[in-house]
Amino acid sequence: MNNIETVLKSAQNQLIQAGLVDSPQLDAELLLSNILQVNRTYLFTWPEKQLNPSELEQFQADLNKRLDGQPIAHIIGYREFWGLELKVTKDTLIPRPDTETLIECVLNLESLNQTSKNCSILDLGTGSGAIALALKSEKPHCSITAVDQSQPALDVAIQNAQRNQLNVEFLHSDWFSAVDNQIYDCIVSNPPYIEKNDPHLQQGDVRFEPLSALASGSDGLDDIRLIINQAWSHLQPQGWLIIEHGYNQAEAIQQLFEQSNYTKLQMHKDLGGNPRISLGQKP
Numbered sequence: 001m002n003n004i005e006t007v008l009k010s011a012q013n014q015l016i017q018a019g020l021v022d023s024p025q026l027d028a029e030l031l032l033s034n035i036l037q038v039n040r041t042y043l044f045t046w047p048e049k050q051l052n053p054s055e056l057e058q059f060q061a062d063l064n065k066r067l068d069g070q071p072i073a074h075i076i077g078y079r080e081f082w083g084l085e086l087k088v089t090k091d092t093l094i095p096r097p098d099t100e101t102l103i104e105c106v107l108n109l110e111s112l113n114q115t116s117k118n119c120s121i122l123d124l125g126t127g128s129g130a131i132a133l134a135l136k137s138e139k140p141h142c143s144i145t146a147v148d149q150s151q152p153a154l155d156v157a158i159q160n161a162q163r164n165q166l167n168v169e170f171l172h173s174d175w176f177s178a179v180d181n182q183i184y185d186c187i188v189s190n191p192p193y194i195e196k197n198d199p200h201l202q203q204g205d206v207r208f209e210p211l212s213a214l215a216s217g218s219d220g221l222d223d224i225r226l227i228i229n230q231a232w233s234h235l236q237p238q239g240w241l242i243i244e245h246g247y248n249q250a251e252a253i254q255q256l257f258e259q260s261n262y263t264k265l266q267m268h269k270d271l272g273g274n275p276r277i278s279l280g281q282k283p
């Protein structure tokens with residue numbers, strides 16, 4: 001009997017036995033809803049629906065990829081972020097729920113909400129476009145520029161902008177190199193911030209993501225140092241720099257902000273309660 005319920009149960013058991021994934025039930029549901037082109041609610045509504053041989057074959061092929069350790073987002077080709085469906089490939093970071101904390105921080109900035117003029121935001125290291133597109137969806141009147149040094153990642157971000165009908169300017173740039181003398185009300189970044197010898201880089205989904213999106217020198221702070229330093233000359237007075245970072249980097253980043261004379265420093269925790277987002281204002 002190959003109905004939705006039994007197929008899901010069997011897939012879940014295979015994932016549990018492999019001991020590789022944290023969320024076997026969710027993974028099985030995402031794979032099957034992708035094959036059937038339905039949402040997950042459909043799976044619970046129609047548990048007795050039979051799968052045809054072709055659907056079964058495709059499902060087992062995708063399940064085998066997951067059993068080999070490939071990330072779900074790579075197998076189904078997309079990830080949801082801030083309610084947007086974003087294409088992801090081996091060239092992009094898979095957007096993380098923790099990064100939604102950064103979006104909330106930007107949306108809570110009083111200066112951006114009070115300004116009578118249209119605000120301008122720069123997203124450094126946009127990857128799939130996640131941050132830039134989420135902000136554009138919330139602040140359609142802001143002009144948003146997003147840069148990345150990876151052209152293949154930018155190509156994906158451009159497709160995501162088109163797919164979600166959001167108008168963002170994308171630039172191929174090594175951090176600020178292609179930004180000229182532009183100045184912004186707000187600069188945001190989720191840069192690479194993992195120590196280059198961190199053993200976590202060899203584990204789980206991260207193994208399938210580009211190292212250039214993840215690692216940044218021996219203490220993980222090479223790119224953040226540069227961004228904090230160079231953002232100053234691209235910020236308006238009262239402009240904010242908002243950075244996502246590792247759970248153990250908040251103190252070091254606070255010092256970097258202070259050394260560069262930013263004020264009104266704040267730190268916000270992610271969904272797991274870890275320090276994750278730091279921000280400072282150019283006076």
Ligand SMILES: C[S@@+](CC[C@H](N)C(=O)[O-])C[C@H]1O[C@@H](n2cnc3c(N)ncnc32)[C@H](O)[C@@H]1O
Nearest residue numbers: 093095125126127148149150174175190191213
């Ligand atoms: C941690 S990923 C973040 C991707 C996306 N913003 C997100 O939150 O899902 C870091 C991104 O920075 C980009 N990057 C790394 N070095 C860069 C550089 N020198 N200039 C511009 N972008 C860079 C990587 O290609 C990658 O897309």
